[in-house]
Amino acid sequence: MPDRDGTLNTGDALAAALRALPDAAPQPDLWPQLARRLDRRRPRAWRRALPVALAAGVALALWLPHGVLREHRPAAPTAAQVPPAPAAARADDLAELRRRSQALEGWIAAFSAHAPQDSRGLMAAVEIEDLIGLVDVQLDAARGSEDALPLWRQRVALLEELAAVRGNALAVAVRDEDAAPSTRRL
Amino acid sequence: MNGSFRIDIPDTVIARAKRGDLGALETIYRAFERPSYTLALRLLGDAESAREVVHDAMLHLLERIGQFRGDAPLWGWLRQIVVNEALMRLRRERGVAFEELPDDDDTPGTAPPPWMLADARRLEGALAKLPALTRSVLWLYHVEEYTHQEIAAMTGKSVSFSKSQVARGSSRLRDLLEPEEEAAPCLTATAH
Numbered sequence: 001m002p003d004r005d006g007t008l009n010t011g012d013a014l015a016a017a018l019r020a021l022p023d024a025a026p027q028p029d030l031w032p033q034l035a036r037r038l039d040r041r042r043p044r045a046w047r048r049a050l051p052v053a054l055a056a057g058v059a060l061a062l063w064l065p066h067g068v069l070r071e072h073r074p075a076a077p078t079a080a081q082v083p084p085a086p087a088a089a090r091a092d093d094l095a096e097l098r099r100r101s102q103a104l105e106g107w108i109a110a111f112s113a114h115a116p117q118d119s120r121g122l123m124a125a126v127e128i129e130d131l132i133g134l135v136d137v138q139l140d141a142a143r144g145s146e147d148a149l150p151l152w153r154q155r156v157a158l159l160e161e162l163a164a165v166r167g168n169a170l171a172v173a174v175r176d177e178d179a180a181p182s183t184r185r186l
Numbered sequence: 187m188n189g190s191f192r193i194d195i196p197d198t199v200i201a202r203a204k205r206g207d208l209g210a211l212e213t214i215y216r217a218f219e220r221p222s223y224t225l226a227l228r229l230l231g232d233a234e235s236a237r238e239v240v241h242d243a244m245l246h247l248l249e250r251i252g253q254f255r256g257d258a259p260l261w262g263w264l265r266q267i268v269v270n271e272a273l274m275r276l277r278r279e280r281g282v283a284f285e286e287l288p289d290d291d292d293t294p295g296t297a298p299p300p301w302m303l304a305d306a307r308r309l310e311g312a313l314a315k316l317p318a319l320t321r322s323v324l325w326l327y328h329v330e331e332y333t334h335q336e337i338a339a340m341t342g343k344s345v346s347f348s349k350s351q352v353a354r355g356s357s358r359l360r361d362l363l364e365p366e367e368e369a370a371p372c373l374t375a376t377a378h
Contacts, residue, residue: 015328133266141258
């Protein structure tokens with residue numbers, strides 16, 4: 001932890017005292033309620049099978065004529081044959097994604113304070129923040145740039161979504177501020 | 187005893203949960219039920235709100251577990267969701283501007299800090315008397331070991347704000363615990 005200061009022994013003692021407080025469990029038990037919600041959303045067997053069957057049908061329909069034609073063509077490289085991006089290019093991409101991620105975070109932090117959010121906006125923002133949290137824990141565990149690159153792309157995409165949510169709240173706040181004086185004049 | 191969030195769930199359980207196996211989902215819920223609720227309760231200071239936060243956070247986690255790659259600790263993700271949900275609730279219910287503690291004289295004497303002598307009930311009572319944001323920052327820093335930078339990002343405040351809240355919160359706790367007057371707890375965690 002870069003900024004955890006070890007200057008206060010009293011701080012350590014406080015941390016120990018707080019950690020020693022007893023745990024608690026929600027009462028009444030939440031699981032029955034959660035299980036019902038999860039069970040309702042669980043895809044039934046036929047719901048799972050239908051898209052797979054449809055996809056297989058479409059793939060077959062597309063593949064058949066190509067398969068026939070391909071007999072007379074040189075084979076196109078498959079995904080497995082496509083060489084991975086060279087390490088240098090990956091490093092450049094990573095640096096660019098990190099820079100973009102940082103810029104977006106800065107923008108979001110700067111504007112969040114000025115943009116009060118309604119509860120729908122807040123929930124949407126938290127939803128995205130939860131997913132960013134998932135990407136971050138996976139980034140911590142990523143082994144090498146090949147692993148990290150798609151995660152950074154995902155992180156930037158989520159931050160862009162979050163910026164859009166925050167930006168929308170800011171636009172609403174500005175619009176309300178602009179509208180306020182004329183309302184008072186009436 | 188706190189600090190029990192760092193629980194590793196076996197890959198086989200996560201794999202079954204990804205397939206929608208309710209038994210595996212319950213195993214995950216049971217593993218994190220207490221640390222999640224305790225964290226939410228400490229941040230919010232209200233049992234019913236904490237219960238709702240755990241419900242929503244668990245639902246988010248368990249519904250999206252299919253997106254979890256499995257090479258990172260599941261607890262890290264869940265803990266972040268609980269913190270996000272709790273802070274969102276504080277903002278929504280108590281407004282964007284949290285009640286904050288004013289500057290305090292924080293000059294500890296030579297006597298042992300009072301929280302070393304206080305029993306759990308008194309410490310919980312004193313914690314409950316802190317403003318919600320101060321208590322949250324104090325807890326996130328001391329117990330969950332988030333850095334000041336991380337706390338600043340999560341609360342939408344500055345790093346120096348996080349540092350000052352830790353200092354002022356500690357000082358206020360000291361004041362609340364030092365007098366011998368009986369503090370009525372309203373953040374009592376019932377051990378089960």
